[in-house]
Structures are given as structure tokens and as C-alpha cells.
Amino acid sequence: MGLLDDLQTNILIGDGAMGTLLYSYGIDRCFEELNLSNREQILRIHQAYIEAGANVIQTNTYGANYVKLARYGLEDEVKKINEAAVQIAKEAAKDRAYILGTIGGLRTLNKNTLTIDEIKRTFREQLYALLHSDVDGLLLETYYDLEELTTVLAIARKETDKPIIAHVSLHEVGVLQDGTHVSEALKQLEALGADVVGLNCRLGPYHMLRSLEEVPLPTSAFLSVYPNASLPEYRDGRLVYETNPGYFKETALSFREQGARLIGGCCGTTPKHIAAIAEALRGLKPIVHKQVKQQKEAIVVQEPPYESDPPLHEIVRKRRSVIVELDPPKKLGIQKFLAGAKALHEVGIDSLTLADNSLATPRISNVALGTIIKEKFGIRPLIHITCRDRNLIGLQSHLMGLHTLGMNHVLAVTGDPSKIGDFPGATSVYDLSSFDLIQLIRQFNEGLSYSGKPLGQKTNFSIAAAFNPNVRHLDKAVQRLEKKIQCGAHYFISQPLYCEKQIEQVYEATKHLSAPIYIGIMPLTSARNADFLHHEVPGITLSDDIRARMAACANDPLQSAREGIAIAKSLIDAAFELFNGIYLITPFLRYEMTVELANYIYEKARAERKLSNV
Ligand SMILES: Cc1cc2nc3c(=O)[nH]c(=O)nc-3n(C[C@H](O)[C@H](O)[C@H](O)COP(=O)(O)OP(=O)(O)OC[C@H]3O[C@@H](n4cnc5c(N)ncnc54)[C@H](O)[C@@H]3O)c2cc1C
Numbered sequence: 217m218g219l220l221d222d223l224q225t226n227i228l229i230g231d232g233a234m235g236t237l238l239y240s241y242g243i244d245r246c247f248e249e250l251n252l253s254n255r256e257q258i259l260r261i262h263q264a265y266i267e268a269g270a271n272v273i274q275t276n277t278y279g280a281n282y283v284k285l286a287r288y289g290l291e292d293e294v295k296k297i298n299e300a301a302v303q304i305a306k307e308a309a310k311d312r313a314y315i316l317g318t319i320g321g322l323r324t325l326n327k328n329t330l331t332i333d334e335i336k337r338t339f340r341e342q343l344y345a346l347l348h349s350d351v352d353g354l355l356l357e358t359y360y361d362l363e364e365l366t367t368v369l370a371i372a373r374k375e376t377d378k379p380i381i382a383h384v385s386l387h388e389v390g391v392l393q394d395g396t397h398v399s400e401a402l403k404q405l406e407a408l409g410a411d412v413v414g415l416n417c418r419l420g421p422y423h424m425l426r427s428l429e430e431v432p433l434p435t436s437a438f439l440s441v442y443p444n445a446s447l448p449e450y451r452d453g454r455l456v457y458e459t460n461p462g463y464f465k466e467t468a469l470s471f472r473e474q475g476a477r478l479i480g481g482c483c484g485t486t487p488k489h490i491a492a493i494a495e496a497l498r499g500l501k502p503i504v505h506k507q508v509k510q511q512k513e514a515i516v517v518q519e520p521p522y523e524s525d526p527p528l529h530e531i532v533r534k535r536r537s538v539i540v541e542l543d544p545p546k547k548l549g550i551q552k553f554l555a556g557a558k559a560l561h562e563v564g565i566d567s568l569t570l571a572d573n574s575l576a577t578p579r580i581s582n583v584a585l586g587t588i589i590k591e592k593f594g595i596r597p598l599i600h601i602t603c604r605d606r607n608l609i610g611l612q613s614h615l616m617g618l619h620t621l622g623m624n625h626v627l628a629v630t631g632d633p634s635k636i637g638d639f640p641g642a643t644s645v646y647d648l649s650s651f652d653l654i655q656l657i658r659q660f661n662e663g664l665s666y667s668g669k670p671l672g673q674k675t676n677f678s679i680a681a682a683f684n685p686n687v688r689h690l691d692k693a694v695q696r697l698e699k700k701i702q703c704g705a706h707y708f709i710s711q712p713l714y715c716e717k718q719i720e721q722v723y724e725a726t727k728h729l730s731a732p733i734y735i736g737i738m739p740l741t742s743a744r745n746a747d748f749l750h751h752e753v754p755g756i757t758l759s760d761d762i763r764a765r766m767a768a769c770a771n772d773p774l775q776s777a778r779e780g781i782a783i784a785k786s787l788i789d790a791a792f793e794l795f796n797g798i799y800l801i802t803p804f805l806r807y808e809m810t811v812e813l814a815n816y817i818y819e820k821a822r823a824e825r826k827l828s829n830v
């Protein structure tokens with residue numbers, strides 16, 4: 217009898233964890249390589265699961281693919297490792313258990329870590345190695361990303377008639393990380409030809425049961441479930457799971473009631489857990505009807521709080537607008553910063569933009585300073601948010617905090633990497649790219665968290681994104697802007713430009729875009745400053761004329777500042793012709809320079825209005 221015939225009438229018991237079991241023995245290396253160097257160990261684990269009652273075991277090949285093996289320099293061993301795994305599983309099974317060739321998912325939270333093409337290539341290689349070794353079926357497991365799983369499942373289905381079991385891993389009860397409901401995901405897998413569809417990993421039995429309650433019995437497939445032993449705990453630097461085989465006995469019965477026909481275990485489970493499941497289900501047949509719990513009614517999401525002021529992206533479409541960056545200080549003490557904020561506010565700028573640890577160097581929190589200047593002066597703060605310092609939890613909490621403080625203007629950037637800053641050893645998180653962060657904020661504006669869970673209220677963020685025109689191929693940078701607009705960016709703020717001609721080129725290359733741009737202008741402060749930007753900041757090129765002008769006032773700080781301002785004014789003249797928005801960057805907290813430049817722009821704007829009224 218084959219696996220699928222067996223499942224027609226019986227509940228089958230799967231095996232439990234391989235990785236966490238090896239880890240609990242103190243092994244902390246490439247688990248799949250053990251198929252070659254320590255086959256006895258893997259054999260013993262398979263045998264222990266079969267003796268515990270598993271009818272279906274999986275090969276030790278969860279991460280035996282090009283991408284994961286390459287981390288150990290084993291990328292050329294894909295075929296050998298997979299073939300050895302199947303041989304070990306066969307030796308253990310001796311026809312007492314079906315053997316599934318396991319292929320694990322690769323994408324976690326950040327889709328950008330691997331393209332679909334890379335996924336297809338690495339999947340195919342492992343798939344052929346397993347099929348070639350004649351497994352009884354395939355287990356595609358631990359897929360957080362539905363796009364990845366549907367892609368690889370379609371490939372596998374084309375290549376083999378053998379049973380395919382396809383498992384998603386849930387982000388939280390009932391939903392995948394992109395917000396898709398579990399029943400919708402399993403329906404898609406069934407439609408693509410999976411013979412068994414289900415869940416594994418990440419959640420323990422309790423949350424998996426809550427998830428399965430909302431899943432109807434598949435019509436042309438069977439249902440499977442491989443829960444983790446529990447939620448993990450971080451103890452003495454290691455992830456550990458509760459040892460609770462007795463509890464698994466009870467939950468196995470509940471899984472059967474939810475319609476599962478293949479029941480095993482994932483991380484933290486051991487042969488004892490499998491023995492408990494086998495004992496609980498001995499002699500029991502699968503259920504054939506199920507009462508499905510209604511999915512919760514969609515919660516009514518409150519509209520965002522009313523805003524009397526229009527957001528910057530609307531302002532800059534309609535009229536001249538100046539925003540100014542004033543960096544939070546690197547040292548404690550904010551007198552000078554506050555004096556600058558006040559002076560700039562008095563000139564009438566539309567917003568003060570506050571960088572997020574720019575150049576990867578710690579500065580006073582921009583939210584703290586934003587709160588103070590908003591309350592003290594009524595300034596509209598624009599908070600830069602990088603993906604470098606906060607993981608997906610931190611970013612979402614940060615956004616909720618900003619919303620709560622009524623700070624609705626944000627600039628979503630990747631962030632300069634830690635290694636260029638004062639703490640080069642610090643981790644650069646990058647759970648999200650700038651594109652993902654923009655999308656996340658847009659989703660917040662729809663009232664949904666990253667996983668699609670209702671936030672109870674829509675946020676009202678006006679989303680700025682960064683534009684770096686100082687690149688060799690401006691067309692590529694513009695393509696990034698187009699993508700950022702698709703992700704939800706409302707407008708752009710550019711890096712500083714130092715050449716009138718470049719401003720024109722930028723205008724020509726971006727005039728088709730639907731989102732307005734604030735053009736960056738930063739006054740030079742000295743010849744040294746000019747040389748540094750020209751020679752050391754990638755992409756920034758100063759014209760010979762500008763460098764010569766700064767060099768001419770080399771050592772005189774006052775004269776240099778005057779010249780820096782004069783140059784900035786001519787750049788402003790060029791930008792003013794073509795763009796409504798100017799973004800002034802205050803160098804080294806020297807706000808008197810940006811105050812003067814903001815005044816200059818407003819005078820030009822007044823003159824322009826007068827002229828148009830004549
Ligand atoms: C207005 C503004 C404010 C900023 N504020 C901060 C801040 O507060 N804190 C901070 O740490 N950093 C800040 N930065 C720096 C920013 O994080 C990096 O310069 C960033 O790489 C560019 O913006 P982004 O993150 O949106 O880049 P993305 O467009 O997401 O680009 C990310 C990476 O992709 C690559 N890339 C970009 N364009 C191209 C291209 N045309 N071709 C090929 N590859 C490309 C680059 O390697 C780049 O680093 C700011 C930048 C700007 C323009």
C-alpha cells in the first residue's frame with residue numbers, strides 16, 4: 217500500500233524534530249553534513265522515531281540545499297548529502313515506515329534576501345537529488361512565504377507523481393506573515409496539486425489547534441500537522457522547549473478532531489512526544505466531517521484622527537515648501553539644537569527633519585527631540601526611520617508610538633550600515649528593506665500590522681522616501697523611485713546636489729513621476745568639507761568651479777561660510793526653477809546658514825507671488 221492509500225483510511229504518525237534534537241545533544245554545526253560524517257547518529261534518531269511509533273519519517277535534508285550548505289562551504293555537496301540522507305532513512309525504515317524527502321523553506325521575513333529565480337534554482341537541485349534516490353514522497357516544510365511555497369510546489373508537482381506534502385508555517389494564529397488566512401493558503405496548495413496540506417513549526421499545539429479550527433477538511437487532499445513542542449524559551453544562550461509528552465497525548469486527540477490525518481512533531485519534539493501521539497491515536501480512524509469555526513468577523517477599523525493641517529506631500533504639490541534637516545546632537549545637551557529649531561521655525565519652514573542616527577552613529581533619539589519641538593514650538597517634525605537599528609518588532613512598536621504622539625511625517629530609509637559608524641561591531645538589523653518599510657507604513661495607514669492583524673485604527677502617515685541621484689546610472693535610481701511609489705511612498709527627499717546641471721538632469725529624469733521631490737541643498741562650510749564630499753562620499757561630485765571657489769577662501773571660516781551660502785543660493789536658484797520643494801541640510805548644527813537659505817527661498821517665493829499678481 218502507498219502512503220496516500222494508507223491515508224485514505226488511517227491516521228499516520230510522523231516523526232519529530234531532527235535539528236533541535238541534535239542541538240540538544242550539544243551539536244551546533246551543519247546538521248545535514250552529518251549524513252556523510254556521522255551517519256550512525258542520524259540512523260539512531262530515525263530508528264528511535266520508528267520505534268516510538270512513527271509510520272512516516274523524513275530525511276535529514278531540511279537545509280540540504282545550495283543556499284544553506286554554502287554557509288558551511290558545502291555547496292558542491294548537495295547531491296551527495298541528499299542521497300546519503302535517503303540511504304540512511306531507508307536503512308532505518310527497513311520498510312516499516314514511509315520515507316519523505318524533506319525540503320525546507322528559505323525565505324523568512326525579508327523577501328528580498330532571495331529572488332524567486334534563486335529559489336527555483338536551488339530547489340530544483342535538491343528536488344532532483346531526492347527524487348533520484350527514490351523517496352516515497354516529498355515533504356515541503358517550514359514555508360513562511362506563500363509565494364515561495366507555491367512556486368516550488370508547482371515545480372515539484374510537474375516533476376513527480378509521488379505524494380507531496382506541503383506545509384506552511386504561520387506567523388500567528390490563523391495567518392501567514394503576509395496576512396493570508398491559513399485556510400486560503402491551504403486551499404491554494406491543494407489547487408496546485410499537493411496531496412497533503414498542513415502546518416509545521418513556529419507554533420506549539422495550542423496555537424496550531426486554534427488555527428486548524430478555522431480550516432475546513434480539504435476536498436482532494438489530506439490534512440497534516442507537525443507542531444513544535446511548545447513556544448521556545450531562551451535559556452543560558454540556547455533555545456529550549458518544554459518537555460511535555462503527556463500533553464501531546466491530549467492534543468493528538470484534538471488534532472484528530474480537527475481532521476488531521478498525518479500528525480508528527482517539529483522543533484523541540486522528541487521520540488517521547490511521538491510515542492505519546494502514537495499511543496493516543498492507536499486504533500482510531502480519521503474523522504470525515506468537521507464543524508468549522510467561523511472566522512472572526514472583520515473588525516471595523518477606525519479612521520485616523522482628523523488632521524487640520526494638510527500633509528507635506530499635499531503642501532509641496534500646491535506651493536513652495538522648505539523643510540530643513542537639523543541633526544539630533546551626538547552628545548547630551550540640546551540647547552543649541554533647540555535654538556536652531558526655534559530660529560528655523562520662526563523663518564516659517566514647513567518641517568524640521570530629524571535623522572535617525574545618521575552615518576550609523578548614536579545621536580539623541582529623534583522621537584524625543586521631535587516630541588519636544590512639537591510641544592515647545594508647534595513645529596511639524598519629520599522623523600527619519602532606518603531599518604538598521606530596529607527589527608520588525610521594534611519598527612512596528614516605533615510606528616505605533618509615532619502615531620500615538622501625533623507625529624505623522626516619516627522618511628523611510630534603509631539606513632547607513634553600522635560598519636561605517638562609531639560602533640562598527642554593532643548589528644545592522646535589516647529585517648526589512650526601505651521598500652518593505654514603505655509598504656509596512658502604507659499597511660499601517662490601512663489599519664493593519666505587518667501580518668495583516670488589525671491595529672484598531674488607521675494611521676495617517678505621510679510617507680517620504682529617499683532619492684539618491686548621486687549615482688552613475690540615474691535611470692536605475694529613478695527605477696527605484698518608481699518602485700518606492702508602488703510600495704506607497706508619497707514623496708521623495710533627495711541627497712544634496714552640488715551642480716546646477718545635475719539639478720536639471722534630475723528634473724528631466726523624474727518629471728514623469730507622480731510623487732513630488734524635495735531637492736537637497738547643503739551649504740559647504742570649508743574647502744576641506746568640499747574636498748571630503750568630492751573625493752570621499754560615493755557619487756557626490758562638485759564642479760571644478762565650486763571647488764575652486766571654496767579653495768580660494770581656504771582657511772577663513774567666515775569667508776568660507778559666506779562662499780558656501782553663495783554657492784547654495786545659486787543651486788537654490790536652479791532648483792527653484794524646476795521644483796516646489798527644497799530640503800536644506802544644516803551642516804554641523806550651523807543653523808544660521810540654513811536660516812539664511814530658508815529666508816532666501818521665502819523672499820524668492822514672495823517676489824514670485826508679487827510678479828504673478830501683477
Ligand atoms: C534624505 C535622506 C535622509 C537620510 N537619512 C538617514 C538617516 O536618518 N539615518 C541613516 O542612517 N541614513 C540616512 N540616509 C542614508 C540612507 O539610509 C542611505 O543613503 C541609503 O542607502 C539611501 O536611501 P535608501 O535607504 O532609501 O536607499 P535604497 O533605495 O533602499 O537603497 C539601498 C541600497 O541599495 C543600493 N542602491 C541604491 N540606489 C541604487 C542604484 N541606483 N543602483 C544600484 N544600487 C542602488 C545602495 O547600495 C543602497 O545603499 C538618508 C538618505 C537620504 C537621501
Ligand code: MET
Pocket residue numbers: 232233234235236274278318320357358417482483
Ligand atoms: C526548522 S523546522 C524543522 C525542520 C526539520 N524537520 C527538523 O526537525 O530539523
Ligand SMILES: [Zn+2]
Pocket residue numbers: 358416417418444482483
Ligand atoms: Zn521546526
